[in-house]
Amino acid sequence: MLIDTHSHIASEVYIGKTDELLEFANLNGVKKIVSVGCSTKEIKESLSLAQKYPNIYATAGLFPHDTIEDSMIPLADRLAMIRDLALNKKIVAVGECGLDFNEPPPWEIKREDKEQIDLFTEQVRIAIETGLPLIIHSRNSNREIIDILRNFKGIKAVWHCFTEDIETAQIAVSLGLKLSFTGIITYPNAQKIREAVKVTNIQDIMIETDSPYLTPHNARSKGVKINTPGYVKMVAEKIAEIKQLSIDLVEKQTTENAETFFNI
Ligand SMILES: [Zn+2]
Numbered sequence: 001m002l003i004d005t006h007s008h009i010a011s012e013v014y015i016g017k018t019d020e021l022l023e024f025a026n027l028n029g030v031k032k033i034v035s036v037g038c039s040t041k042e043i044k045e046s047l048s049l050a051q052k053y054p055n056i057y058a059t060a061g062l063f064p065h066d067t068i069e070d071s072m073i074p075l076a077d078r079l080a081m082i083r084d085l086a087l088n089k090k091i092v093a094v095g096e097c098g099l100d101f102n103e104p105p106p107w108e109i110k111r112e113d114k115e116q117i118d119l120f121t122e123q124v125r126i127a128i129e130t131g132l133p134l135i136i137h138s139r140n141s142n143r144e145i146i147d148i149l150r151n152f153k154g155i156k157a158v159w160h161c162f163t164e165d166i167e168t169a170q171i172a173v174s175l176g177l178k179l180s181f182t183g184i185i186t187y188p189n190a191q192k193i194r195e196a197v198k199v200t201n202i203q204d205i206m207i208e209t210d211s212p213y214l215t216p217h218n219a220r221s222k223g224v225k226i227n228t229p230g231y232v233k234m235v236a237e238k239i240a241e242i243k244q245l246s247i248d249l250v251e252k253q254t255t256e257n258a259e260t261f262f263n264i
Pocket of ligand 1: 006008036096210
């Protein structure tokens, strides 16, 4: 049994395809899916999926850069919404949130570094106050993420889509974080990340697809363009290969890690 701990299944690329996607997930042993919400629209749609399907769980957070739609709503109102939703049984984490110091794509609205740091810190506080775990996004901002987290010792958090080196992996784990790996670890040029997988204890690892993005290499080379939660199995297989562990052990331990982390 597997859990996809990070999928954007509320994405519009899946409209009308949810049942098909869930069937494929089921065929691949994926029994639970965490549907990530990082804009008010995505949060609401994730929650409605979670309310419809017992094995889907939702999260609520605000991404470092903004969306055009969300930018019309005052930030304080959006944060209040997350705080309220944290009480909902099907909301299992705050996030994804974090820092992203790369230029956003044209359909996002850039937030300056300082604004991002304030917004992230606020969401760390919400996670602590509500007792929910935190899902962290970091791009080109590792030092700042680590500096902030050092101020919140004991925070229950996962570094989503971990693509950093051994040293950063070890610092993150020493702060109590879980590291979550995606299909990127299957890409030929991802040797640095595979080194991080190798040194990280399986008890500290979770797996995810980050679908519809990041289709694993073997699926991609068969022409699959849109990633879905069923492909988290390929991530588990790669971890087993890198760490020289049985696939059964990787499935069992990462599932246990995710169930404990999200309390699902
Ligand atoms: Zn994501």
